[in-house]
Amino acid sequence: MKLKELKELTQAKLLKIYGIEESRSIFHLLLNEFLGIDVINFHINGDKKISLDSLNLFNEKISLIEKEIPVQYVIGHVIIEGLKIFVNKSVLIPRPETVDLCNWIIQKKLNDQVILDIGTGSGLIALFLKKNSNNCVIHAWDNSEKALRIAKKNAKQNYLDINFNNVDILKKHDHTIKFDIIVSNPPYVHKKEKNLISNVVLKNEPSEAIFVNSDDDLLFYKTIINFSKSHLKQKGIIYFECHKETINQVKNLLIINKFTDIEIKKDSFGINRMIKANSYGDA
Numbered sequence: 001m002k003l004k005e006l007k008e009l010t011q012a013k014l015l016k017i018y019g020i021e022e023s024r025s026i027f028h029l030l031l032n033e034f035l036g037i038d039v040i041n042f043h044i045n046g047d048k049k050i051s052l053d054s055l056n057l058f059n060e061k062i063s064l065i066e067k068e069i070p071v072q073y074v075i076g077h078v079i080i081e082g083l084k085i086f087v088n089k090s091v092l093i094p095r096p097e098t099v100d101l102c103n104w105i106i107q108k109k110l111n112d113q114v115i116l117d118i119g120t121g122s123g124l125i126a127l128f129l130k131k132n133s134n135n136c137v138i139h140a141w142d143n144s145e146k147a148l149r150i151a152k153k154n155a156k157q158n159y160l161d162i163n164f165n166n167v168d169i170l171k172k173h174d175h176t177i178k179f180d181i182i183v184s185n186p187p188y189v190h191k192k193e194k195n196l197i198s199n200v201v202l203k204n205e206p207s208e209a210i211f212v213n214s215d216d217d218l219l220f221y222k223t224i225i226n227f228s229k230s231h232l233k234q235k236g237i238i239y240f241e242c243h244k245e246t247i248n249q250v251k252n253l254l255i256i257n258k259f260t261d262i263e264i265k266k267d268s269f270g271i272n273r274m275i276k277a278n279s280y281g282d283a
Helices: 002-014 020-035 038-043 052-066 073-076 096-103 124-131 145-157 191-196 199-204 217-232 247-255
Strands: 077-080 085-088 114-118 137-144 165-166 179-184 233-239 260-266 270-277
Touching: 002 020, 002 052, 020 038, 020 052, 020 073, 052 073, 085 124, 085 145, 096 124, 096 179, 096 233, 114 124, 124 137, 124 145, 124 199, 165 233, 165 270, 179 191, 179 217, 217 233, 217 247, 247 260, 247 270
Parallel strands: 114 137, 114 179, 137 165, 179 233
Antiparallel strands: 077 085, 233 270, 260 270
16 A cells, blocks of 8 residues: 555544544654654655555554544653653643643743642643753642653653652642742633533543532632642742633632732633732742
């Protein structure tokens, strides 16, 4: 079978689940990862025949995609700004808006600071900040041991030193460290929105990292803000990724709790997604 014929057959299968652009993207991701053929070489060698072994391997991966397994889980990792992030069903697949949050944080040069990432998942935020900072100490917490195993693997893979801990922010703990920055991308989707989420996400990604298991959509924000009042240094900064429908409510929570210099920022899709505020606490 020729490469261009493989693409036609593959897209016919993928179009049952995905749109044309995403189907094309998935095809090229798998082709590059498992057959070592990038987009340029595909276009140059479209008439080249592939071996039976290569065809069988590729079709095996496509069969997983047809079962609505995300391509990132099929490949086993994502590459984000030079970081190789392993992912499986224990962690969320990193989203562009979370990368936007990271890029916003590093606009302010990070030097000799102590930073906490609450709900680290795959470890993306912690690793991104460590890579793009100078002599900063990064702590990363999660209540899932499975997620922490992946995050630790990612830190080792990328040669980055992160202090990981199994901490449930919703429960009492005795940590006394004070931080210059606290950042979190907590669960913020209400359970009633499940019908708006794709089957690919619902069937594969950890629901506890997506949905708020409470009638209070703002449970994590309230808890983390309260925690930050006593664990942020003077002039410390808190950053959140938020639901576009509740970001103004998060802003009100920060105002009520006497945080200052509150700023909302749009993500790369033009949606109000990120918020930061300064602490008023003692040093």
